[in-house]
Amino acid sequence: MTDDDVLRPPLDPVALNAALARPGGMWRGVDVLPAVGSTNSELLARAKAGAPHGGVLATEHQTAGRGRLGRDFTTPDRAALTFSVLLRVTVPADTLGWLSMLMGVAAVGAIRRVTGVGAALKWPNDVIVPAGARAGGATGDGKLAGILSEADFSDPGAPAVVVGMGVNVSQTRAELPVDTAVSLRGEGATDLDRSALLRAVLAGFGELYVAWSAADGDAEVSGLADAYRGVCVTVGRRVRVNLPGDALLEGTATAVDHHARLVVETPGGPRALSAGDVVHVRPGV
Template identity: 55%
Template sequence: MTEHNTSPGRWSDLERPPLNAPALRRGLIVPDGLWTSCDVVTATGSTNSDLAARAAAGAAEGAVLVAEEQTAGRGRLDRSWTAPARSGLFFSVLLRPAVPAERLGWLPLLTGVAVATGLARAAGVDTALKWPNDLLVTVDGEERKAGGILAERAGDDAVVVGVGLNVSLREDELPVPTAGSLALAGAVSLDRDTLLRAVLRSLERWYGDWRAADGDPALSGIQEAYAAGCATLGRPVRAQLPGDRELLGEAVAVDGDGRLVLRTAAGERHAVSAGDVVHLRGTG
């Protein structure tokens, strides 16, 4: 039985119900489908770390691990990711893509496209992508980060892709003022079961197309879809590069290797494969 919280908190258990693991498994695990298992845990440090351990032990492709709360969630550059229990979607998937190694860099970008298209259908929210791995929503006309993606190699042939997405966070629960959530963006649905199914079905479709195209981003349609949904393109940015270097320019393209191409004021083009990118306000 569900234990009801009688304390006068901002949220009750009824407002943030737990995920329905059996229903998720029934809806996602189908014959000849990608998803082979779906486990929901009350809390863990990091779903990526847990699933990487399962991958090392031989877990099959298509394993999904969801946590109602992550106590040591990680983003890029080892940044932490925390949120109240049952306030979002915090999950990882295990993939074993038989594609050329140089194309694996497309997996976080592909996942961004899948999450954005899944949420557009299920939540009615326009989710933009900030290169390389942030999910943005618009709150009161302002761009805010509502989620992130982290892809990590797990052995020779496995990749674990983790997604963290703020669903029901209110303004006074945000970790930083620049954060957002689906609730603050006016989502038509905050039902996490529905949202998770939509995102995973979208990921199955995009991953299947990409894998069938041998990881080719153009042939699979991923490169075009990412460019169409990427809020970074067409605007001035500052790229903070490894080695305490930075590069200023206009983001003009995402190339075939998933790198962000910047054009400097001098007209030079530089492809950025790693680093932080800051969106700058236009001068116009």
């Protein structure tokens, strides 16, 4: 038996579906592919073909994953938890920005419970291990997971949103793509079971989504906004924000408002920034 057999067992679709696909529940089923270019792209294609709300697509090996700003990435086989969910939304379109943040809140809670790693969120939806929670006293925040939401409005009666996430689970330092990336393994996780982590993320997502959807997408009324603020470490920090057109904004992040915008106090007054307005947010110096 190799180290990969121990550290990187395959996902268990039978157990996942037994735990999650229940009559009247949020999730219709979990489909696990041996390999796929992008779970988001595949699930969007299925959505356009009429796939219903509540489908989950995971893969053992994503070969052409997509992040923000069109960045591509790949991961070793069975080393990451890579999946997407399909939602047929009924809330106002201007609230959909909260969906990737909802996934972030669910992911942070699941990672903390299942693995013991002190995950948090960097606005808007990067799952990180903050410097103060890093294993071995490592300095600097480490990016653990990224989240990407994409929408398809070709069916106006049942618009589809796909929310995808890739969590670094068992990668070694040499297998991570950049110096700022970290894995659960490298951060001293007590459990690297990707099936258990996926169950926990989806259970948490379902609870948050049902409340948010019942509140017609109102993050304040549903409690999502407060839950997000409780795990977002960007608020209170000095930040340097790269805006489109090579503009630079510096100030102190003071809040996340009810529209999911980051409020930055600058010498010229407060600025509310949406994720679409921002190229990158990083700690100021």
